[in-house]
Amino acid sequence: MIINKKHACHEALVHRILSLDIQPGSTLDETLLSEEYGLSRTPLREVFQKLAGDGYLSQTENRGTKVSSMDLNSMRNFFQSAPMIYAAIARLAAENASVQQLDDLKSTQLQFRRAGEESETQDMAMYNHRFHHIMGEMAGNPYLTPSLNRLLIDHTRMSQMFYKPINSKERLLVWEACDQHDAMIEAIEKRDTSAIVQLTIAHWELSRDRIEKFVRPDPLDMDIGLQEAGE
Template identity: 55%
Template sequence: MPDSTPSPKDSCYQALKTAILTLELQPGADLDEASLSAEFGLSRTPLREVLRRLAGEGYVDLRQNRGARVSEMSHTTLRDFFLAAPMIYGAILRLAAENATPAQIEELKTTQARFRKVLQQGSARDRALVNNRFHEITGEMAGNVYLLPSFQRLLIDHARISMTFYRPRDAAMARSVDEAADQHDQIIAAIEAGDSDAAAMLAIDHWNLSRHRIELFVMPGGLDLPLGAPPRAATA
C-alpha cells in the first residue's frame, strides 16, 4: 500500500489553512517563516511554495521584503463580503445542481452526516471546519474555473466569521444552527434532483439565515448599504 503519511509541505499547508479558518491565526497576523521552517522541517524554498499556494487561494498575503501575513478582514473586505456572498452562493448552488457527479453527492452526504454529529458533540472549531468542507464540495460540484476562486475566497471569511455563529450564545442562535443543518439536507436534495432553481433559492435562504447573526457580531454598528440578496422576484 502507498504511504498515506502527509509530506511536511502538505502538513504545513493544512495546519496553516486550519489555523486561519479557525482564527488561531488572527486576520492580519504576520507569519514567522523561521518558526514554521523549524516546526515542519522545511527549508526556505518548500516553505515559500506552501505560502504561495496559500496566497493563491486567498489565505495569506505575500508582501515584498516584508514576508507573509494572514489575509485581513477589514471594513472594506467585509463590505465586499456582504455584497458578494448571496450572488456567489446562488451561482455556485445552481451550477452544482447542474453538474454534480454521483461521487460528489455521496461525499456531500457524508460531510453532512459529520456536520450533524459535530453539532451534537463538537466544538465551534469542528463545526466551522465541517461546514466549510460542505460548501467547498458544492464549489467542486459547480466546477466553474472563473467562479471558483471567488467562492473559495468567500469561504475563508465565512468560516472565520462562523467561529462566532457556531458558538451559540442563546436559544435563538442554537435554533438557527439547527435550521442551517436542515437547509443543508434540502440543498443536497435539490442537487441530487438536478433542480437548479430550487438550489439557487436555497442558497438565498441559507445566506439570509446567518446574515443577521453575522451582522450582530461582525458589524454591530451596521453598514451604510443594503445587505443580503435582492427580493426573490428580482432573481427569478
C-alpha cells in the same frame, strides 16, 4: 503517513487560519514555521505562495507574509458579492454534480450534524466550510470557484469570530441551517436548479442575519442604557 510534510503543513496552516488560531493580519515567521513543520524554508515558501494565491495570505516583497486581514472594507465587499456567487455556484452544482461528489457532500453533512450535536463549534465551522467547498467543486467552473473559495475563507473566519458562544435561542438557527444543508443535498440529487437557488438564498440570509445580529445586537434595557450613557 500517506501525504507528505508539505501537504501536512499546508493543511495545518489552512486550519489555523480558518479557526483564527492565527489571527488575521498577523505576520508569519518563515524560520519558525519551517522548524515547526520540519521542512526547510524553500518548500515552506512554496506553501506560502500557494496560500497567498488562494487568498489565505498576502505577501509584500522584502516584507514577509501576513494572514489576510479582515477589515470593515473587506466585510462590505463580502456582503456585496457573496449572494451572487453562492447562488451561481449552487445552480451549477445542481446541474453538474457527480455521484462521488454527492457522496462526499453527504458524508461531510453527517459530520457537520454530528459536530452540531456535540456542540463542537470549531468542527462545525470546518465541516460547513468543506460542505460549501464541495459545492464549488460540483459547479466545476474554474472561473467562479476562485471567488467562491475566497468568500468561504472569510465566511468561515467570521463564523469563528461571531458565533463562538451559542445561546439556546441561536441553537435553533444552527439546526435550521443544518436542515437547509439536507434540503440542498436533496435538491442537487434531483437536479432541481430553482430549488437549490432558493435554498441557497435562504441559507445565506440566515447566516447573514446571525452575523448582523451579533454585530448589532438587541439594545440593552433602556434604563440601564441611559444610566451608562450618563455616567
